[in-house]
Amino acid sequence: MFVDVRRKDRILENELAAQLLEKGEYGFLAMEGVNGYGYGIPINYVKEGDSIYFHCAPEGYKLECLRKNPNVSFTVVGQTEVIPRQFSTAYESVIVFGTMSLELSEDERRKALRLLARKYSPQFEEIGERYIEKSFHRTNVLRLDIVHLSGKCKRIAHA
Template structure:
């Protein structure tokens, strides 16, 4: 009888992080609270090797990131449960980085325009200054990044 062994593969493909981040609907970001991680989902965009997310001007996440800007993040795409084989196929990304508030008006506008374009938001582009003043843009400078994929059998062993 032939046995099919499925493995999770660590990817070395430099294009894969962008592919995953550009396809993912949400990015889960874990903030450092000192006690437990504070994990929230965000709309995001991948620009020039950085991740941009938008949020409110104030609140718990802003308080937390101002104390400690270290974050972890994760997302997955192409998730398909294969029940008859008791496995799941996927492409995923996990990483760490430092998050900061974007204060440069043009960088903030570029990131918000890219987010609104990516999610087909019905808002004017370029983003007007008045709208920029009502939103916070956070930039994650990536320090580590790992992509994994499991897309089916990788090798066959005889039993």
């Protein structure tokens, strides 16, 4: 069902791909738009186990798209470096394919929001908890259940 990486010498081992996914600051969520065009957005996230959580507004185009088709891909790019004299770029990336769950319990939503706050604002846990409670009624949380993960990289020795 999923296409293998063509260049086997560029495969990023699963453990390193998972680490990149854990550490990434943001990624690109790609889905099928309701208008027939692809729709991709940069978005913050947090990974836990075999799931990735996102927060969003309770309504909007992204949710319309996901209701139409919950199958998505999510890409995180790690370190990159353009190597001008070699006309190339060193990079590392991971792409995840999975199914988005739109209706989560209140407990799971709170848990995910705490995970997001811990990832992005670890020094503000107490304030983050108050913020979560204050904005909870106007915040939605989505869960991407990972079906397939693939990492790719290109390492370039500097000449």
